[in-house]
Amino acid sequence: MVLPYIESIEAILVDLPTIRAHQLAMTVMNVQTLVIVRLRCSDGIEGLGEATTIGGLSYGEESPEGIKVAIDTYLAPALLGQNAANVLAAVQRMEKAARGNTFAKSALETALLDAQGKRLGVPVSTLLGGAVRDTVPVLWTLASGDTRRDIEEAEALLDARRHDTFKLKIGRRSVAEDVAHVCAIKRALGKRARVTVDVNQAWSESQAAVGIAQLEEAGVDLVEQPVPRAHRTGMARLAARFVIPIMADEAVQGPEDAMAIAREGAADVLAIKIAKSGGLYGALRTAAVGDAAGIALYGGTMLEGSIGSVAAAHAFATLPRLEWGTELFGPLLLVDDVVRERPAYADFSMRLPTGPGLGLAIDEDKLNRYRRDR
Template sequence: VKIETDEGVFGIGETVPLVAEFGEPVESIKYVIQDWLAPAIIGEDPFNFEAIFDKMYKAAKNHLFAKCAIDFALHDLVSKALDIPLYKFLGGKTRDKVPVSWVIGIKKPEEAAKEALDFVERGFKELKLKAGSDWRGDIERVKAVREAVGWDIAIRIDPNQAWSVARAITIIKKLERYELQLVEQPTPAWDLDGLAKVTKAVDTPILIDEGVRTPEDAVKVVRKEAADMINLKIGKIGGIYYSKKINAIAEAADIPCLVGSMLEGNIGTAASAHFALAAPNLKFAHDLIGPLFRADDVVKEPLKIKDGYLEVPEKPGIGVELDEKKLETLKYGGRWAMPKVRR
């Protein structure tokens, strides 16, 4: 997304279409922006965030991934207009660096251990292991990784809602010997009461992810004491504007947050990194490693990750520049669809 003012200042944003998880394919995102959101805010002062987001809310309920692309572009635009890095517009630094964690998918224990050791040697100090329905395999994977990297490296796991309440309690207690940093969304997102039972039953901190997409969701989590932490995945929340609101609710309730990722490219990751540098109430490393999964991108200078830290650009705006030639080269004119699986 590109938003331009009548004075020629422009901002860029991006989003990630995730149909299976959140129901927003690229076609609907493009349609909602062009036909509903853009007409509602064209002509508005870009600094009038409250008015802009109120107009978008009234123009189209939900569609948070589409709104996130506009949010990133607006934040890039206004900080460019002020000739300052975005983190300064967001209040300035609350920390000197943005630590990031490496995410390891579900694979054989020995393969996970090898990958974990490789990225620890590259400077990563926190690791996230994906988990799922094979809970015995999950335990073996955690054991193998812990033995490979030692006890000074933080390990968290993310079952992606795969466990029942009873199973989550049992598995997490079995894993406590490996000193997990946290467990992310072990049970279905809709079941806050169930997650609250897990949170109260185990010593390992519980991080809620898919269960929070709006400020109203965050209020419910606080009231039910459903989790110890909140994952601010800015893409699914609708952008920095709403992430700030959720973080403020969490901070008032003494619930720390961390910044997650929908595997955005350099544009979305840069915007998220500025938020992570400026926002209070954040704890642990963040999952801002999307660019490392891409063979190419549409920016002139990719972000740099060194020794487990994401380097936040000091240039005005989000600090990355769009490469128009690459954008044209990488543009896909067909229809996006999941690849067919052979059975």
């Protein structure tokens, strides 16, 4: 039996406009840059992967341009000629070739899993042990910054049965202004929808104590990463002080962080992201730690396009418990994408594609239109 080997790896920068300005505590996005990976194997099978960051380097240590350099210069050379069907061996080679660079590694692991799923004729979720759900709940972020517009947008999405949980990105304005904005939206939506907030590390512990008390009183459902990620002791004090759940996002990069958070009681909920965990396997390891510690789980996003979002959905679909759903709305934020068919959203959820691998195919015309080096 001749084993398939990895023949070539291409990392392509793609710039896609967003449907509106997307405001976060650290930046305002009008364009999202994707790193699309095409991994070609000797048996003619191609695997697709994706890495994405939020606002270049404004979110974390990796940028799209840096991801491409890491793949082209270090990771791809370590994988070329290797057995394409042994995904875990390839993951180990990447760990030896480069430290960190979890976003780049996640894109390559995704491409390997996509190719293996196509090779065996099964979805990626089957390679991970099997899906326990065929849809994953998906929230929507209200990030215009305008209270009236955000309420109107939420009402329309509720009526269309597309989303019934809404996250508000806050932290750019004063605590009082942000809290007033959130409370007005929660009053308008009432019990018809969950409302959560993401502070993206923008508050000090004392600011968070004031803001969270008011948000809790208003009936807001969850507060995400209110203080800087390094301040786990502050997170633990806030989690012990309030009934409203506190979620760790930037503070959890992988299973080791999840273990430390569990040990210190620093969060009630963990945001699991395949990019931060170095891939789907790492994300499942992180989730297992949180689950074993009794911490609720949430499927996070780096605002990936269709390829990255569907890859994450395949992983999240295998989790026995996913109490807080997911935020895999990235494809909906983009004006266009580079796949032939984008994932389907209905009844407040994303439906998992049923085809082999990720269940997606590249649209060559769109890829050529949006690639940066065109």
